[in-house]
Amino acid sequence: MAQLFKTRITDLFGIEHPLICGGLMWLSDANYVAASVNAGGMGFMTAKTFPDPEAFRAELQKCRELTGGKRFGVNLYLSMQPGSNDMLHTHVDIMLDEGVDIVETAGMPPQEFLGDLKSAGVIINHKVASIKHAAKAESLGVDAVTIVGAECGGHPGLDLVGTMVQTAAAAQSLTIPYIVGGGIGHGSQVAAALAMGADAVVMGSRMTVSEEIWAHRAYKDKVVEASERDTRLIMSSFRNTYRAYDNEDARSVSKLESEGVTDYEEYKPFVAGIHQKEAYTSGDWNKGVLSLGQSAVFATEVKPVADIFADILEEARLAAERLDNMRFPAAAAGQVA
Ligand SMILES: Cc1cc2nc3c(=O)[nH]c(=O)nc-3n(C[C@H](O)[C@H](O)[C@H](O)COP(=O)(O)O)c2cc1C
Structure with missing residues (x-):
């Protein structure tokens, strides 16, 4: 699909579409991440899915091969459990060694890793659930933030403010580029998020039905x-x-x-x-607590990532056109879509 939108995030990440596939524990492997990148968005491989450092290295190399050398990202989920992030130092070394230069950090603030990542020139996109934490991350010097609202699968934070409010309010608090998510899975929401000031959207739940996701x-x-x-x-x-x-x-x-x-x-x-x-x-879906957000409503078919992106972009194009047609002179001429 031809490029429709140019934003601070498409420029910063060097991608065609403002569609970000957030890290998915156990699921974001080389196949899925490469599919997201090859479809013109950005994907993040979850480091914690590959506790064995050499398996992680092999997966990064596979992803590099599948993308034909295009940039892709790594997700570093920083837990609040003491000691549970220690393994990630080795993963960061491997990631840098393999030439990965973009990360999605999430969970706890990423101070512990900032020095190493910044001195290696890595683009740091920190994911949070509130504008307050996004502003804090901006003050720490990250390059971009992702803010997820109450609707999201996984960790929506404690305040449970919705994505509609956070997306518009973030524009008033932040100066760095920001991505929003939580309940996003339809292109009309992408157009709305961009209109409100966001530079891209992040999706997780909507993408779990991608053909490239290995799950049963x-x-x-x-x-x-x-x-x-x-x-x-x-x-x-x-x-x-x-x-x-x-x-x-x-x-x-x-x-x-x-x-x-x-x-x-x-x-x-x-x-x-x-x-x-x-x-x-x-495939026993009654087992375990499985991250899933309200945008599951938009996941109506198992399809390749590229087809899901194409649907979303067409929906976004139509939404933007609808707005254009509603603007007063056009609307007065009877062109409302
Ligand atoms: C199955 C699943 C697993 C996830 N695992 C992680 C993870 O390991 N690390 C992380 O930072 N976010 C994780 N997330 C959150 C997503 O990266 C993304 O921020 C979120 O799904 C966006 O909201 P949405 O679910 O409404 O699209 C997960 C989400 C889902 C649905």
């Missing part, structure tokens, strides 16, 4: 079936709010929370990350 077809079929009402917010009692597919394990977590259980050990049989991997592998 039964899981993807379930996402296709899901509406905007099929997600559940859990783990708020641990101040770690998480939006997941409304399956048996997510409901078990809600039950423990409603009973006032505070011992994390009792939650582990449901929330440990390895259960997600098992669910994606077996």
